[in-house]
Amino acid sequence: MVKITQKYHDGAPLKLLVTARSIFHFQARIQTACTLIERIGQKRGELVKHMQLLCEAYIELAYVNVTHLKSERGTPLLLTQPVT
Secondary structure: OOEEEEOOOOOOOOEEEEHHHHHHHHHHHHHHHHHHHHHHHHHHHHHHHHHHHHHHHHHHHHOOOHHHHHHOOOOOOOOOOOOO
16 A cells, blocks of 8 residues: 655645555556557547547646636637637
8 A cells, every 4th residue: 555645735734545446447547548549540530639639638738827817807718709
């Protein structure tokens, strides 16, 4: 059993207990997902490629620093406006 201590965004500790069994199940799920993506990719390669790019874009967007925008006031973005 492995104890992992991480911090929440507010600094409070988060403790996780990771067992060999949970690691095995996690790795098995990853392998199954990779196999499924590979099978779908053989028939719908373009779709899989675009979905992977979309996922990478969401992950990149999640890490964008927006602290300078949190205090900003202004006109809200309308849903009818194109995103540029």
